[in-house]
Amino acid sequence: MKIEAIDTSETKEYFINMGPQHPSTHGVLRLLLTLEGEIIKNVEPHIGYVHRAIEKMCEKSSFQQIIHLTDRLDYLSCHMNNEAVCLAVEQGLEMDVPERVKVIRTIIDELNRISSHTLWWGVMGMDMGAITSFLYGFREHEMITEIFEETCGARLTMSYNVPGGLMFDIPPNFQKMVKDFLFHFKKKLPEYDTLLSNNIIFTERTKGIGYLSKENAIAFGVTGPSARASGFACDVRKLKPYSAYHKVNFKEIIFTEGDCFARYKARIDEMWESVSIIEQLIDNIPEGDYFVKTKAVIKLPVGEYYQSVESARGEFGVYIVSDNKKNPYRVKFRSPGFANLSALNKIAQGCKIADLVAIMSTLDLVIPDIDR
Amino acid sequence: MKILSIYDFSNLTQAIHTWLSGKMSVVSTQVVEMILVGTVFLLFFAVLGLVLVYAERKVCAIIQVRLGPMRVGKWGTAQTLADFIKLVFKEPLITRDADKFLFNLAPFIIIIASFMAVAVMPFAKGLQAMDFDIGLFYISAVSSIGVTSILVAGWASNSKYSLIGAIRSGAQILSYELSAGLSLLTIVILTGSLQLSEIVESQADGWWIWKGHVSSIIAFVIFIIAGTAETNRGPFDMAEAESELTAGFHTEYSGIKFAFFFLAEYVNMFIIAAIGATVFFGGWMPLHVGNFEAFNNIMDYIPSVVWFFMKVSAIIFLMMWFRWTFPRLRIDQLLTLEWKYLLPLSLMNILLMAFLSLMGWHF
Numbered sequence: 001m002k003i004e005a006i007d008t009s010e011t012k013e014y015f016i017n018m019g020p021q022h023p024s025t026h027g028v029l030r031l032l033l034t035l036e037g038e039i040i041k042n043v044e045p046h047i048g049y050v051h052r053a054i055e056k057m058c059e060k061s062s063f064q065q066i067i068h069l070t071d072r073l074d075y076l077s078c079h080m081n082n083e084a085v086c087l088a089v090e091q092g093l094e095m096d097v098p099e100r101v102k103v104i105r106t107i108i109d110e111l112n113r114i115s116s117h118t119l120w121w122g123v124m125g126m127d128m129g130a131i132t133s134f135l136y137g138f139r140e141h142e143m144i145t146e147i148f149e150e151t152c153g154a155r156l157t158m159s160y161n162v163p164g165g166l167m168f169d170i171p172p173n174f175q176k177m178v179k180d181f182l183f184h185f186k187k188k189l190p191e192y193d194t195l196l197s198n199n200i201i202f203t204e205r206t207k208g209i210g211y212l213s214k215e216n217a218i219a220f221g222v223t224g225p226s227a228r229a230s231g232f233a234c235d236v237r238k239l240k241p242y243s244a245y246h247k248v249n250f251k252e253i254i255f256t257e258g259d260c261f262a263r264y265k266a267r268i269d270e271m272w273e274s275v276s277i278i279e280q281l282i283d284n285i286p287e288g289d290y291f292v293k294t295k296a297v298i299k300l301p302v303g304e305y306y307q308s309v310e311s312a313r314g315e316f317g318v319y320i321v322s323d324n325k326k327n328p329y330r331v332k333f334r335s336p337g338f339a340n341l342s343a344l345n346k347i348a349q350g351c352k353i354a355d356l357v358a359i360m361s362t363l364d365l366v367i368p369d370i371d372r
Numbered sequence: 373m374k375i376l377s378i379y380d381f382s383n384l385t386q387a388i389h390t391w392l393s394g395k396m397s398v399v400s401t402q403v404v405e406m407i408l409v410g411t412v413f414l415l416f417f418a419v420l421g422l423v424l425v426y427a428e429r430k431v432c433a434i435i436q437v438r439l440g441p442m443r444v445g446k447w448g449t450a451q452t453l454a455d456f457i458k459l460v461f462k463e464p465l466i467t468r469d470a471d472k473f474l475f476n477l478a479p480f481i482i483i484i485a486s487f488m489a490v491a492v493m494p495f496a497k498g499l500q501a502m503d504f505d506i507g508l509f510y511i512s513a514v515s516s517i518g519v520t521s522i523l524v525a526g527w528a529s530n531s532k533y534s535l536i537g538a539i540r541s542g543a544q545i546l547s548y549e550l551s552a553g554l555s556l557l558t559i560v561i562l563t564g565s566l567q568l569s570e571i572v573e574s575q576a577d578g579w580w581i582w583k584g585h586v587s588s589i590i591a592f593v594i595f596i597i598a599g600t601a602e603t604n605r606g607p608f609d610m611a612e613a614e615s616e617l618t619a620g621f622h623t624e625y626s627g628i629k630f631a632f633f634f635l636a637e638y639v640n641m642f643i644i645a646a647i648g649a650t651v652f653f654g655g656w657m658p659l660h661v662g663n664f665e666a667f668n669n670i671m672d673y674i675p676s677v678v679w680f681f682m683k684v685s686a687i688i689f690l691m692m693w694f695r696w697t698f699p700r701l702r703i704d705q706l707l708t709l710e711w712k713y714l715l716p717l718s719l720m721n722i723l724l725m726a727f728l729s730l731m732g733w734h735f
Contacts, residue, residue: 130700
């Protein structure tokens with residue numbers, strides 16, 4: 001056997017396909033990594049593995065049907081997605097929904113946000129190698145899911161909103177269940193800090209890692225807690241209040257560090273804010289109808305309608321072009337995950353493989369939201 | 373202090389030896405005894421693997437507020453056996469362009485390395501397969517053979533994930549070997565011997581963890597950190613790093629070959645815990661409290677082998693506790709921890725211990 005001499009003085013870059021089947025890409029994202037040793041030179045996300053042509057399907061569907069498709073985008077903030085479509089349609093119909101609907105929508109929004117963030121927290125821990133947090137996160141996630149099940153029958157893809165209101169009224173024990181949950185959750189949230197936030201290994205892994213500047217956050221269109229951790233005030237709930245958000249007092253969580261820990265902390269603090277929002281509203285649900293009767297076939301006047309909401313991941317926008325038919329002419333979703341993913345390459349360059357996992361985790365990507 | 377003679381295993385081994393010598397020649401007695409010991413260790417390995425995997429799953433379940441395996445057998449006790457049977461019947465896949473010889477060899481190296489380390493373990497009084505006078509040195513030597521297996525497995529798999537895992541693991545184990553060795557040396561200063569049976573005997577009137585002042589406590593903390601790192605377990609499971617490298621160096625292994633790596637991890641954990649128990653916690657020596665005679669006598673009635681396994685279980689539980697609560701370190705942080713903190717600390721600790729021992733300030 002002839003052994004060829006290898007020049008060891010020269011190092012070579014190499015490629016790794018991270019995904020589509022990989023434990024920490026959370027679904028079917030494929031990242032083409034260019035590495036030099038463990039240092040990341042370039043990250044090239046390849047998407048489209050769960051592309052279901054939802055925007056095209058929307059063009060063939062009635063406005064009521066679109067709602068059920070939006071559940072399948074960012075399935076962790078399905079209620080916000082539903083709400084965006086409903087608000088856009090209501091805007092087109094120039095319809096004013098009852099106060100009761102607005103308040104219930106807001107409560108469910110915030111519950112949905114907490115459920116998304118608890119799941120994110122669990123998965124974040126798992127990405128960092130602390131598997132226990134996954135189970136703890138799911139414990140609280142499960143409690144909210146049970147409230148949803150009681151409210152509308154579905155656990156994940158709720159489709160609780162309909163244009164003009166809600167599909168059902170809230171069940172009689174809704175307030176009690178939510179209060180029970182909040183009582184439990186306020187005791188458990190400090191536990192989250194004990195397990196991860198205050199852990200020396202965790203802070204070492206996240207502080208100063210994966211810096212995203214405010215300028216880059218704006219340039220890449222990053223929104224949500226990921227952008228607010230870089231100091232970019234972009235909370236749609238504050239900027240363009242919808243539903244009952246103008247009635248409640250809450251803080252927009254803003255950090256200026258822009259690193260993984262700031263993004264982590266932003267979400268943890270956001271959960272506290274969500275708790276406070278629900279507490280302000282839960283005892284003040286006005287009496288009244290839970291929907292406004294709409295025609296069986298909704299036709300929007302000719303025009304363009306845009307409505308954005310703050311989903312758990314950032315600004316979720318729905319853009320509807322109507323030509324006064326029963327189907328929209330064109331629907332475009334502005335999904336927060338897609339914009340957040342675009343910043344990944346910028347953030348991750350020069351980091352190590354282990355940091356990339358932390359960065360992806362703190363960007364909180366949901367792949368069906370990106371692929372649509 | 374007296375150890376009750378009924379618990380002395382040397383009576384048993386001596387009886388077997390005389391009985392065998394009466395039946396056959398010296399050489400065949402030797403051969404038969406070797407085979408006997410080998411078989412016993414094989415059985416011990418199998419049982420150890422099954423018990424530890426079950427224990428880990430239950431401990432992890434308790435920490436994670438759930439039940440763990442409950443379906444197979446009472447309380448899920450037969451779960452690991454079922455898993456093992458599944459692994460045996462799985463197809464052993466080999467990746468294309470893998471170095472077949474090395475690929476198949478790697479699992480055996482790691483098993484043999486841990487097998488060799490168990491040989492000198494003093495399980496109870498008189499229950500020790502080999503009693504080298506360099507026992508501790510021997511253990512450090514053979515337990516480092518395991519890293520070759522990981523490197524070979526990573527290289528031969530022809531997969532980049534495996535290779536990264538293997539290289540990380542190589543750097544990690546070689547570094548932490550130093551701290552583990554130095555922390556054990558700290559106690560060797562007190563015992564004056566590397567022979568494991570003597571180290572145990574020297575703790576008849578108290579365990580070194582108490583007798584050696586703060587210095588031996590520091591040594592134990594360093595040892596348990598370095599030991600966890602050497603077994604490639606969380607928070608130091610850099611070689612596996614599930615969320616980064618899918619499964620690290622054994623990504624491409626399946627079936628029984630994977631089971632070997634899996635078993636070796638648990639056996640290595642047992643070895644680290646056993647060394648810790650022997651060197652710091654008196655091995656099979658019972659717990660004695662000063663001049664509290666009644667208590668001490670009752671403690672003497674607990675068999676030495678039970679004492680040994682109780683102490684080992686306690687340390688193993690500690691290591692499982694680490695794994696299920698801490699996040700994973702990054703590779704550079706891991707090496708920083710070793711070279712910048714643990715190594716200087718253990719070197720200083722040795723000096724401190726030498727000083728203490730010179731002044732006769734230990735108990």
